[in-house]
Amino acid sequence: QLLLVQSGAEVKKPGASVKLSCKTSGYSFMDFYMHWIRQAPGQGLEWMGIIKPRAGRTTYAQRFQGRVTMAWDTSTSTIFMELISLKSDDTAVYFCAREAGGFSDWGQGSLVIVSS
Amino acid sequence: QAFLAQPPSVSKDLGQTATLTCTGSADNVGSRGAAWLQQHQGHPPKLLSSTDNNRPSGISERFLASRSGNTASLTIIRLLPEDEADYYCSTWDTSLSAWVFGGGTKLTVL
Numbered sequence: 001q002l003l004l005v006q007s008g009a010e011v012k013k014p015g016a017s018v019k020l021s022c023k024t025s026g027y028s029f030m031d032f033y034m035h036w037i038r039q040a041p042g043q044g045l046e047w048m049g050i051i052k053p054r055a056g057r058t059t060y061a062q063r064f065q066g067r068v069t070m071a072w073d074t075s076t077s078t079i080f081m082e083l084i085s086l087k088s089d090d091t092a093v094y095f096c097a098r099e100a101g102g103f104s105d106w107g108q109g110s111l112v113i114v115s116s
Numbered sequence: 117q118a119f120l121a122q123p124p125s126v127s128k129d130l131g132q133t134a135t136l137t138c139t140g141s142a143d144n145v146g147s148r149g150a151a152w153l154q155q156h157q158g159h160p161p162k163l164l165s166s167t168d169n170n171r172p173s174g175i176s177e178r179f180l181a182s183r184s185g186n187t188a189s190l191t192i193i194r195l196l197p198e199d200e201a202d203y204y205c206s207t208w209d210t211s212l213s214a215w216v217f218g219g220g221t222k223l224t225v226l
Contacts, residue, residue: 101166102151
């Protein structure tokens with residue numbers, strides 16, 4: 001059974017950083033791209049970046065470059081996303097998603113609240 | 117703002133057919149097609165159709181995806197109450213080297 005299980009909710013102050021995780025199972029981790037996508041309250045979906053495990057590469061959306069770092073741990077089939085210099089408009093649910101012809105499988109989401 | 121244009125809302129009667137559109141450019145929909153996602157309130161999105169218009173296993177045949185030029189469409193036939201949700205299109209943009217989304221369409225089943 002394919003599963004993407006994300007870390008729990010976080011509350012952060014402006015200027016802080018947050019690191020989220022997404023543990024995958026049930027498929028060959030190295031053979032599929034993984035993405036981070038976020039959704040602000042009442043808003044649409046926003047792509048943040050992609051992890052290509054076998055290629056050993058990450059690519060970030062331009063608006064997050066310099067603030068986001070994505071990584072992975074092959075031994076645990078887990079991906080990570082760290083966002084620094086948090087602002088109030090970073091408040092959102094952050095999803096990890098596996099790519100197979102589109103975003104085929106999703107984690108349950110991790111709520112990040114940025115508030116002073 | 118969204119890179120792909122979707123109507124904000126569509127309302128249709130139970131049992132009728134709804135067609136949702138997603139308009140992009142040659143750099144995205146025109147060259148890559150578009151995948152469609154359904155999202156119910158409080159839940160992660162679910163893939164209804166891949167960028168090559170194929171339905172994943174378990175997705176109802178009532179969901180039909182197509183593309184003409186730079187516009188992708190999702191047709192939902194025989195609407196059911198549970199079809200009421202937000203629908204997003206998404207694809208890779210070759211100019212931006214990024215995945216892009218539509219702003220989403222809220223489908224109301226009357």
